[in-house]
Amino acid sequence: MERNAQLTGILGEVINEDFTQAILSNPLDGEKGSKIKIRPVMIKDSLCFQESIYRGTQVFHSNFTVEEIKDRMYQYISEQFKQAEISTLIDNVTILTSKKGKVTIKKRKMQSGQAPKVIKLEHNKTKHYVLEEGKPVDFLIGLGVQTKEGKIVNSKYDKFRQINRYLEFIEDIVKQLPGDRTVNIIDFGCGKSYLTFAMYYYLHVQSGYDVQVTGLDLKEEVIDHCNELADKYHYDNLHFEKGDISTYHGAESVDMVVTLHACDTATDFAIEKAIKWNAKVIFVVPCCQHEVNKQIVCPELSQILKYGLIKERISALLTDAVRANVLEEMGYDTQILEFIDMEHTPKNILIRAVKRDGMRKKKTGIKSTTDFLNVETTLQKLLSSNGN
Numbered sequence: 001m002e003r004n005a006q007l008t009g010i011l012g013e014v015i016n017e018d019f020t021q022a023i024l025s026n027p028l029d030g031e032k033g034s035k036i037k038i039r040p041v042m043i044k045d046s047l048c049f050q051e052s053i054y055r056g057t058q059v060f061h062s063n064f065t066v067e068e069i070k071d072r073m074y075q076y077i078s079e080q081f082k083q084a085e086i087s088t089l090i091d092n093v094t095i096l097t098s099k100k101g102k103v104t105i106k107k108r109k110m111q112s113g114q115a116p117k118v119i120k121l122e123h124n125k126t127k128h129y130v131l132e133e134g135k136p137v138d139f140l141i142g143l144g145v146q147t148k149e150g151k152i153v154n155s156k157y158d159k160f161r162q163i164n165r166y167l168e169f170i171e172d173i174v175k176q177l178p179g180d181r182t183v184n185i186i187d188f189g190c191g192k193s194y195l196t197f198a199m200y201y202y203l204h205v206q207s208g209y210d211v212q213v214t215g216l217d218l219k220e221e222v223i224d225h226c227n228e229l230a231d232k233y234h235y236d237n238l239h240f241e242k243g244d245i246s247t248y249h250g251a252e253s254v255d256m257v258v259t260l261h262a263c264d265t266a267t268d269f270a271i272e273k274a275i276k277w278n279a280k281v282i283f284v285v286p287c288c289q290h291e292v293n294k295q296i297v298c299p300e301l302s303q304i305l306k307y308g309l310i311k312e313r314i315s316a317l318l319t320d321a322v323r324a325n326v327l328e329e330m331g332y333d334t335q336i337l338e339f340i341d342m343e344h345t346p347k348n349i350l351i352r353a354v355k356r357d358g359m360r361k362k363k364t365g366i367k368s369t370t371d372f373l374n375v376e377t378t379l380q381k382l383l384s385s386n387g388n
Helices: 005-014 066-080 138-142 154-176 194-206 220-232 266-276 291-295 299-305 308-329 366-372 378-385
Strands: 019-027 034-043 046-055 058-064 081-088 091-097 103-109 183-188 211-217 238-242 256-260 281-285 333-338 349-354
Touching (some): 005 066, 005 091, 005 103, 058 333, 066 081, 066 091, 138 220, 154 194, 183 194, 194 220, 256 266, 266 308, 291 308, 308 333, 308 349, 308 366
Parallel strands (some): 183 211, 211 238, 256 281
Antiparallel strands (some): 281 349, 333 349
8 A cells, every 4th residue: 555645754754853752542443541652762872762552551662763663653643543642842743544544634833831841862862861860869879879970880770770760650640649738658668768769859859749758668777777868868758667567557648658579468468558548649569479379279271370380470460460450449540560671570560559539439340350260369358358
């Protein structure tokens, strides 16, 4: 089929270093909730484009070269989506596709004051992070991620990327947090607290939110060290306590609950407490998960579950799927996201749940699934005992 010259031309104009974002929506096949976002990224000093495909509560990321993304966008616009909104530092472009394949393009100059909140990619190809390379940040220096000059320590570069990835997730939902009072945040199982410090710095120092952040962990020496750093940097509303997630009773109302790499059922206790507090935002990155692996029995799946490694991985994924469904049933807009690249750790799932205004509880049918598999998770038991 002959390519549409007008569509090919406009994509050639806008996909360059001035490109900031594209959103493709309104699928031609009518599939609800499906959309694609595209943004520029720097990979090994080369300009690339990250494609994020949203399907329901799942997001799939892939990176492409300039020519590859031009071809993909052409196919998406001409065959799959009715609408594309493309932004550059100079223009806004709207592309509409009819059911019969007719393409309409509307291009307008970016008005003064309309410029998107992005930083143009410079010719030296430095990637933009929420916490920028080359800019000294006190807690990053104290935790050994940066030198005093702001240079990222080579052995800590993966940690620096992880911190920024985490802050991007927070940046997406920050407006859901109350802005007219102190935001109370608890981080269960905070460990060495790289991400706890990053969250406090981003919310309070960078974004100006009035926050009270409490980090909780079982290791006393870690707690002492983190409190020393918080005092050193005058992070007055950040403090750390020794305590266990399942028995914590130090707060009556919490706006945001975070638990990163809490082992096995400790994650469930954190989610249950967050639900009880009616927390506005919940961030969970599960760690080792053994409970379902010990329970799961299903004759229909016996030829799959007979392999120990397969059973272990299916059990872990099932555990997180149950948690996400339970959160939806409790009135949360829930997503399962890739936290960091699989090449760095297999424990890369982040469950992000946000209680948005007007959200209602909904029935997911997850209990019928767990009954079929002869499974009952700790989270289900905890909520059942509370009458939920």
